[in-house]
Amino acid sequence: MNVLLSKFTTKHNTVPFSQIKIEDYLPAFQEGITLAKAEIDAIVNNPEAPTFENTVVAMDFSGDILDRLSSAFFNLNSAETSDEMQKIAQEVSPLLSEFGNDITLNAALFAKIKTVYDQKETLNLNPEQTTLLDKKYKSFSRNGANLPEDKKDQLREIDKDLSKLSLQFGENVLAETNAFELHLTDEKDLAGLPEGTIEAARLLAKSQGKEGWFFTLDHPSYVPFLTYADNRELRKKMAIAFGAKAFQNNEFDNQENVLKIAKLRFERANLLAYKTHAHFVLEERMAESPEKVFSFLNDLLAKAKPAAQKEFAELTAFAKELDGIEQLEKWDGAYYSEKLKQQLFNLDDEKLKPYFQLEKVLNGAFTVAKKLYGLTFTEVFDIDKYHEEVTTYEVTDADGNLVSIFYADFFPRKGKRNGAWMTSFKSQSIKDGVNERPHISNVCNFTKPTETKPSLLTFNEVTTLFHEFGHGLHGMLANTVYPSLSGTSVFWDFVELPSQIMENWCYEPEALALFANHYETGEIIPIEYVQKIKESASFQEGLATLRQLSFGLLDMAWHGQDPTNITDLKAFETEQFANTQLYPDVKENAMSTAFSHIFQGGYSSGYYSYKWAEVLDADAFEYFQEKGIFNHEVATKFKDNVLSKGGTEHPMILYKRFRGQEPKPEALLKRAGLL
Template sequence: MNILLSKFTTKYDTAPFSQIKNEDYSPAIQEGITLAKAEIDAIVNNPEAPTFENTIVAMDYTGDILDRASSIFFNLNSAETNDEMQKIAQEVSPLLSEFGNDIRLNPELFARVKKVYDSRESLSLTPEQATLLDKKYKSFSRNGANLAEDKKNKLREIDKELSKLSLQFGENILAETNAFQMHLKDEKDLAGLPEGTIEAARSLAKAQEKEGWIFTLDHPSYVPFMTYAKNRELRKKLAIAFGARGFQKNEFDNQEIVLKIAKLRFERAQLLGYETHAHFVLEERMAESPEKVFSFSHNLLAKAKPAAQKEFADLQAFAKETDEIETLEKWDGGYYSEKLKQKLFDFDDEKLKPYFQLEKVLNGAFTIAEKLYGLTFTEVSDIDKYHPEVMTYEVTDEKEDLVAIFYADFFPRKGKRNGAWMTSFKSQYVKDGINERPHISNVCNFTPPTESKPSLLTFNEVTTLFHEFGHGLHGMLANTTYPSLSGTSVYWDFVELPSQVMENWCYEPEALALFATHYQTGEVIPMEYVNKIKESASFQEGLATMRQLSFGLLDMGWHGQDPTAITDVKAFETEQFTATQLYHEVAENAMSTAFSHIFQGGYSSGYYSYKWAEVLDADAFEYFQEKGIFDREVATKFKENVLSKGGTEHPMTLYKRFRGQEPKPDALLKRAGLL
């Protein structure tokens, strides 16, 4: 009996992780595809004339078994993978992309959808229904439904190939990240490193039955080493290894894959009648067109560049004065920035960490969600988990009704990819009068506890926790009718608003007082530290903005023009960085070959959206500040117009309903000290 194919008999219909075996996934996904196809056939063969209900709504509720099985599988393939799962991913990904195409290229189904779409003016639909109809129609037209048969087949081939290539890209990065270790045996080499970092490196060596200390390319090991290690040669060694992932002309090289992906995306866009991949993507974004993204990026660049150049010159002078460094290299940036920051503000992450014990920070996020949105988080032990480290919570509202199930998975381990993300195991939707509540997960890679200390977070990890929790709230508070419009199913450049706005509470004394207490003494974080956090928040903001913009412009370089003539990844990339480059080029390194966001994740032609969403979040938080950061009225407006509405209406409509006006960049420039 394949557990993924039967209705779960668990509490709240949660995933029965402990009963799922690897061999269940592929048959469940294949059977799920068969069942979903039968549901689609039933819609196509309905003898009644197509209506909004029997065609558009019916389609939105198809494939629930497939959705559950594949979301459990792909979530675990990111958070708890192994060689066997990676093989299964290679096997099922093309099947899923083929199935997607079977639907989108089904002429009879499209004919029914088009009939409803063409009569939309006479249907008196609600805004949510109108959005669903528009989205369903575009899911066909934007995926080739209006193409001739031979072109449809070409499209299928491209999609299959792309799904394989992006999986391969990610597996290569994981393999390269896992393959590198820096094994140190001389204690002198640890100079400057925080004791927690040293202890973690020691534990890693112990686990491998080795003497000394082991450092890796995983963020909790890599970032502190680059920030604090005094030994410049070792920083260089680690930085070059990090920047060379996918760029070493070995079996894990991603250069050909990058060129193929960019060219196939371009070919696909052209096939569909779009100028470039970016034109295709941006049609469904707040930004609307590559021209708007370029002008948005270059406007910000014009404001940030003079600040960045000055900050870089100051850093260069500081490194020369401190250690007689003649040329500031990439592996010096983090180290001297931290030193300069300590000198200017007289504090560092190590002073702050004792005040940021993971459990307390998490409870702080929960308390803030309670003050703003009336939510209560209760940890429970009777919900199945996929790893012993995962924590499970019931989330309820002020009437004690269930709002969501929340999973939290915070520490790095071998089968988990780098970074931090929010995902869901089950979406929210309304069916047969029942509001099905969502199952939401936050997955991160934070500094783990050691033998002598609990997990103490850097301030950057604190903001990451709040960021992902903001995405989580967007999923948990979802309240829409249709599954495909629920939660984070919004325009990509709007999806970062709920996450980025949450980060603002990390800088507010009123909010910090709720969770920033010393793990040994219980003392609340001193006000002078809070002031320094605020003051230092805009430290080197010009450099940070330039860096973000450089990634966004590289993304637009790959996707906003015809890439067919590009033959050399490194040369192309260097050219794209001309306007934003401050450091010397490192010959052994490339950015694109490990740029997972755009070649494996969903950010192609969308990396600009981080900055775009910062404009929204600064503008939105300014509204909270005007009324008080825990003001229920503003919070309710934000919840009702943004968090619960998902993708039911155009994001600008929702935003203006919350804010009363379009967002202005002034709040961001002011916050970043760039005005």
């Protein structure tokens, strides 16, 4: 009996990880697709006239088994993968892509949806129902349903190729990340490094039966090395290795993959009568068009660039004065920024880390959620998990009702990709009067506890935890009828608002008092540290903004114009970075070959949304600051109009309902010290 194909009989219907065998996946996917197809066929063959309920709603609730199986499998493929999992992913991705196309190119199904869509004005639908109908209709029209047969076939081929290419892209980046190790045996090469970083490197070497210290391109190893290692040559070695990922003309090279992906996306957009991939993508975003995005990015660039140039000049002068460095290079940036920050604020991560013990920070996030939204998180031990390091929680509201299940998975492992993300194992919806509650997960890569110390976070990691937890709350507090509009199923440039707004609490004394206690003495974080954290938050904000804008502009360059004549990836990048570049170029490095956000994740034509969402979050948090950061009225408005509403209405409508006005960029510029 394949456990993945029946309704789970576990507590809260959670995924029974320990009962899943790796050989279950492929047959489960094949059968799951068959079952989902049968549900679609039942809608198509229903002899009754098409209605909103028997067609649009039926479709939204179809494929439940396949959805849950897919989320379990692909979540594990990111957090706990293996060679076998990756092999299955390679086999399954084209099947799913084809199944998706079988639906969107199903003429009979589209005819039924269109019949309902054409009667839209007379159906008396509420806003959520209207959104669902629009979304379903567009999921066809934007995927070729109005195309003639031969063009539909072309589209299928493109989609199949794209799904394979982006998987290949990601596997190459992972392989290149894992392939590099800096093995140090001379203690003087460790000068400048924090003791926690050194200990982690020693444990890594020991785990591989080696003497000395191992440093890798994984963030918890790479970032401290670039920030603190005094040995400039070794920083250079690490930085060049990091920037050369999948750009080494070897079997893991991504240059061809990038060019192919960009060209296929453009071809696909043209097939669907859009000018470029960005025109296609942005139609379903708050930003609406490439022109708007370019003007948004360039407007911010005009304001940030003078500040960035001034900061770069200061940093250059500082490095020269300190160490006689004539030309600041990319591997010097983090190192001298940290030293300058030290000099200006006398505050470094090593001073702060003892106050940010992982468990306490997590409980702090829970307490903030309780104060704002009345949620209680209780760790439970009778829910199956996919790795012993995962912790599981029941989340309840003020009346003790179950709101969500929450999984937390915080440490790096061999089978886990870099970075931090929120995901779900089961989405929320309301069916037959039952409100199915969601199962949400946060996955991060924080430093593991060692033999002598608990897991202590850098301040940057504290904000990362709060950020992902904000996405988590968006998922947990979901309260919509239809699964495809639930939780984080919102326009892409709106999805970062709930996450980014949470980071603001990390800078507030009132919130820090809840969790920033010294792990040995219990002493609460000194107020002068808090002041310095706030002051230093806008330290080199010009440079940070310029960097983000350069990525957003590179993304738009790949996707907002015709890429068919690009043959040299590096030359193209150099041209795109001309207006934002301060450091000398490194010829061995390229950005695009490991720019997973846009070539593997879903950020193509969407990288600008980080900055877009910062405008939203700065503006929204200003409202909290006006009324009090734990103000019940503002929190309830945010919960009722943003967090629980998912994608049921246009985000600008939801935002204005919460805030009473459209967001203003001034709040962001003020916070960043750029005004």
